[in-house]
Amino acid sequence: MAPRTHWLFGDQLGPHFLDPRHGGPDEDAPVLMIEARSVFRRRRFHRAKAHLVLSAMRHRAAELGDRVRYVQAETYAQGLAEARDRRRKDPPRLTVHHPTSRAALTFVSSLDQAEIEILKPRGFLLDHAEFAEWVKEHSGGSLRMEGFYRWTRRRHDLLMEGGSPAGGTWNLDHDNREPPPKNRSTLGVPEPWSATEDEIDAEVRHDLDRWERDGDVSFVGRDGPRRFPVTRREALAALRRFVSERLTDFGRYEDAMLAADPVMSHSLLSVPLNLGLLDPAECVERAENAWREDGAPLNSVEGFVRQIAGWREYVWQLYWHFGEDYRTRNSLRHTAPLPDWFLELDADAITANCLSTVLAQVRDTGWTHHIPRLMVLGSRALQDGWEPAAVTDWFHRCFVDGYDWVMLPNVVGMSQYADGGLMTTKPYTSGGAYINKMSDLCGPCAYRPTHRTGDHACPYTAGYWAFLHRHRTTLSANHRMARAVKGLDRLKDLDELLDAAEDRGDLAP
Numbered sequence: 001m002a003p004r005t006h007w008l009f010g011d012q013l014g015p016h017f018l019d020p021r022h023g024g025p026d027e028d029a030p031v032l033m034i035e036a037r038s039v040f041r042r043r044r045f046h047r048a049k050a051h052l053v054l055s056a057m058r059h060r061a062a063e064l065g066d067r068v069r070y071v072q073a074e075t076y077a078q079g080l081a082e083a084r085d086r087r088r089k090d091p092p093r094l095t096v097h098h099p100t101s102r103a104a105l106t107f108v109s110s111l112d113q114a115e116i117e118i119l120k121p122r123g124f125l126l127d128h129a130e131f132a133e134w135v136k137e138h139s140g141g142s143l144r145m146e147g148f149y150r151w152t153r154r155r156h157d158l159l160m161e162g163g164s165p166a167g168g169t170w171n172l173d174h175d176n177r178e179p180p181p182k183n184r185s186t187l188g189v190p191e192p193w194s195a196t197e198d199e200i201d202a203e204v205r206h207d208l209d210r211w212e213r214d215g216d217v218s219f220v221g222r223d224g225p226r227r228f229p230v231t232r233r234e235a236l237a238a239l240r241r242f243v244s245e246r247l248t249d250f251g252r253y254e255d256a257m258l259a260a261d262p263v264m265s266h267s268l269l270s271v272p273l274n275l276g277l278l279d280p281a282e283c284v285e286r287a288e289n290a291w292r293e294d295g296a297p298l299n300s301v302e303g304f305v306r307q308i309a310g311w312r313e314y315v316w317q318l319y320w321h322f323g324e325d326y327r328t329r330n331s332l333r334h335t336a337p338l339p340d341w342f343l344e345l346d347a348d349a350i351t352a353n354c355l356s357t358v359l360a361q362v363r364d365t366g367w368t369h370h371i372p373r374l375m376v377l378g379s380r381a382l383q384d385g386w387e388p389a390a391v392t393d394w395f396h397r398c399f400v401d402g403y404d405w406v407m408l409p410n411v412v413g414m415s416q417y418a419d420g421g422l423m424t425t426k427p428y429t430s431g432g433a434y435i436n437k438m439s440d441l442c443g444p445c446a447y448r449p450t451h452r453t454g455d456h457a458c459p460y461t462a463g464y465w466a467f468l469h470r471h472r473t474t475l476s477a478n479h480r481m482a483r484a485v486k487g488l489d490r491l492k493d494l495d496e497l498l499d500a501a502e503d504r505g506d507l508a509p
Helices: 038-042 047-067 077-086 101-111 128-137 143-157 199-213 232-248 270-274 280-293 298-322 324-330 353-365 372-384 387-400 402-413 431-440 459-470 472-476 482-490 493-501
Strands: 006-008 031-036 068-073 094-097 116-119
Touching: 031 047, 031 077, 038 199, 047 068, 047 199, 068 077, 101 116, 128 143, 128 298, 143 298, 232 270, 232 280, 232 298, 270 298, 280 298, 298 402, 324 387, 324 402, 353 372, 372 387, 372 402, 372 431, 372 459, 387 402, 431 459, 459 482, 459 493, 472 482
Parallel strands: 006 031, 006 094, 031 068, 094 116
Antiparallel strands: none
């Protein structure tokens, strides 16, 4: 019997998705890939993201050669129909790995189950059954990331020594919160891996230009030179460069921000990981080997392992565990619409230097690291009371590494505290003092981080206190926020702060 055709989605592009030894399709199975233009019609994605995904898919198809049938269609349904019509002798059943989004899984599950078999998810360290085991162990308790991270490290023997964590402690965050070095505009570390575009990239850019001219699709942001890997070979090169030349300085500055050095010592590996070009196991194993064999600092290695084996894995599992209703969570009842300047990535319309700088980074590259996302972009949305679902959609569309499973828990749960504390213990927002401490963004700004009112009042400082005031009753009951809320009683200018904030439109009423 001929092997069944295997359908590859555009975020399942690494060799481990075609490996029969680990629950993949039959060896040498024909491959089907569908490029559905409707994906880009439904939402205004970042232009660089559209380029990246299509380039990665077409590069993978070129690698697979005659083994793949690459169908360009309006929808996935039309692509499947065309694939069947073109070769009626195809075996009656397809295989496909469990998709990464609920929408895709719903579509696949709606197909005739006599024609398709859904295989286990790939690209993650744990399957859903293993996560369910951890949840059962914590029945009645909180499902916090720290406990999950430690459980995962034990289960996969990551950074462990005789059953104990390497270095004697699980968490080295206290070593990984340094502000950027003073009087330096960059960290001065080796540059990250960089891409060299080819004829496939040129073809993708030509198609995107044509689709926009024809009015078929509309994008946001700029499609500059491609910055991220789109092939397995490029992804491995990026991983090697990070581990060998950039990992050393990653840990201590991972929460810092520099205007002229947005990448700093971050890995930039979220993109190839989320395209399926890298497997998380190989990433954390290479980092651990760098510590064991080459003397890489443990705090940097632990910080990197925490990002992948901890946070990334945790977010993936919670996306499925919380269910579809999680999408509509809005515990703080925030309903303000996203402003046009935010939707259009119009960084030039913003006076606050931190926000303008970070928004420009998103506009130009579709990427910033986790602190600008959380403490500049997300904090602004939280303070202003923007609707969490709209904020989630924006992050999904505007970041090159953004997928539904990534952004839904990250934004609803952590950034916007819209789940009321299911995922994190407090809202993540701050005044300008935090941004001033952890960056060089406040120096040239027209606003001063210590000013709550007046012409030079920092929108983040004013916004922080206004946020606490607006949700005083709710936040007073949170043990991690109660002290901050009590600080409102010491503000003699609170009424002036609230009036000024409302007048200038910085905050939702």
